[in-house]
Amino acid sequence: MKFNIPWPLFRKLLRNGLSPNEKRELEYWRDSSVLNQNIYDEIMDDELVKIAILNNKWENNSMEWSKILSRIHQPAKRFSFSRQRFIFLSSAASILFFFSIISSLYFYSRQNSLKNEQPEGYTYIYSPRGQRTRVVLPDQTKVWLNSESSLKYSTQFNSKVREVIAQGEAFFEVQHNPEKPFLVLANEIKVKVYGTSFNIKAFPNENTIETTLIEGKLSITSRVQKGKEPQEIFLKPNEKCIIIRDAKNVEVTTSDQSLPEQKPDMKHFQSTQVKDFVVQKNINTEEEKLWKDGKLVFRDRPFGELAVDLERWFDVKIHFQDERTKNYKFTGVFEKETINQAMEALKLSSQKSYNYEISFRDIYLKSK
Numbered sequence: 001m002k003f004n005i006p007w008p009l010f011r012k013l014l015r016n017g018l019s020p021n022e023k024r025e026l027e028y029w030r031d032s033s034v035l036n037q038n039i040y041d042e043i044m045d046d047e048l049v050k051i052a053i054l055n056n057k058w059e060n061n062s063m064e065w066s067k068i069l070s071r072i073h074q075p076a077k078r079f080s081f082s083r084q085r086f087i088f089l090s091s092a093a094s095i096l097f098f099f100s101i102i103s104s105l106y107f108y109s110r111q112n113s114l115k116n117e118q119p120e121g122y123t124y125i126y127s128p129r130g131q132r133t134r135v136v137l138p139d140q141t142k143v144w145l146n147s148e149s150s151l152k153y154s155t156q157f158n159s160k161v162r163e164v165i166a167q168g169e170a171f172f173e174v175q176h177n178p179e180k181p182f183l184v185l186a187n188e189i190k191v192k193v194y195g196t197s198f199n200i201k202a203f204p205n206e207n208t209i210e211t212t213l214i215e216g217k218l219s220i221t222s223r224v225q226k227g228k229e230p231q232e233i234f235l236k237p238n239e240k241c242i243i244i245r246d247a248k249n250v251e252v253t254t255s256d257q258s259l260p261e262q263k264p265d266m267k268h269f270q271s272t273q274v275k276d277f278v279v280q281k282n283i284n285t286e287e288e289k290l291w292k293d294g295k296l297v298f299r300d301r302p303f304g305e306l307a308v309d310l311e312r313w314f315d316v317k318i319h320f321q322d323e324r325t326k327n328y329k330f331t332g333v334f335e336k337e338t339i340n341q342a343m344e345a346l347k348l349s350s351q352k353s354y355n356y357e358i359s360f361r362d363i364y365l366k367s368k
Contacts, residue, residue, distance in 0.1 A: 130315030
């Protein structure tokens with residue numbers, strides 16, 4: 001059995017180095033299922049396992065990990081009950097009893113349709129910094145998660161509505177099924193998919209949410225608008241919707257980027273309850289398509305913006321020691337380069353206009 005356990009987050013937790021976002025990620029994983037809660041408790045109670053994690057020895061086939069699994073799967077063999085564990089088990093029994101009553105009532109109200117239905121749980125997948133993860137959902141939809149990205153879906157997925165919760169950057173190739181709508185919840189937006197391939201970039205600490213349609217058809221609505229029915233915006237292939245977070249208006253721009261001299265056709269919707277939507281047409285989608293294939297593509301990107309992607313891609317931290325270096329713009333592709341090779345290539349591209357120093361995972365840049 002494969003477990004999607006965020007080991008790097010455990011390591012940071014033990015070193016007291018979790019950021020607020022990482023703490024929420026770990027709590028989100030822990031609370032997503034009873035099994036995850038048990039694994040979390042076992043790890044935090046076992047000093048040998050903690051030492052193994054701190055020493056980067058958290059492989060699923062390790063001796064200490066096997067001991068944890070044996071304790072989880074064979075609870076009857078554990079006879080040592082502390083007062084806290086007794087209280088925990090008593091509370092768990094009460095909760096189970098409560099849910100058994102609710103389940104029984106629900107069963108008898110809809111017994112014909114729920115005979116074979118299983119209790120709802122969740123699957124949670126997290127892709128740590130410096131890695132990319134490929135996931136195949138129960139309906140054969142393929143999802144690629146970029147670094148520091150996650151995906152969550154219910155065990156009831158593919159029953160009536162196919163719904164997933166995404167955070168970070170994810171590329172989807174959705175299996176077409178008109179009988180079962182595919183929905184993606186990403187921070188403040190909901191994306192309804194009509195059998196298509198698309199990319200969502202929705203990191204919690206960034207000011208924009210980007211949805212890029214590659215093939216097919218999809219629509220985007222706000223999840224935070226109150227009162228009136230939220231506006232549904234449809235995208236066509238090679239269109240990108242950029243949502244500016246914490247804004248007061250909605251702007252839909254339909255400018256054709258392949259014709260720079262053409263003035264944008266901008267529609268402005270007055271509303272204080274909806275985020276800003278900017279829709280760009282006829283864009284180059286290489287940057288959104290190729291990262292899942294291990295290629296970091298950037299076109300005329302300021303170093304200050306590109307640094308964020310480099311940090312996730314190579315699991316490093318970039319420090320700018322002056323503002324001038326942030327404004328250098330670059331165009332290129334990284335595929336198999338190391339961080340040292342990437343930094344040298346960027347330096348040559350800028351005509352050696354800055355110097356850099358690498359110290360383990362920290363990179364310091366200063367203009368000449």
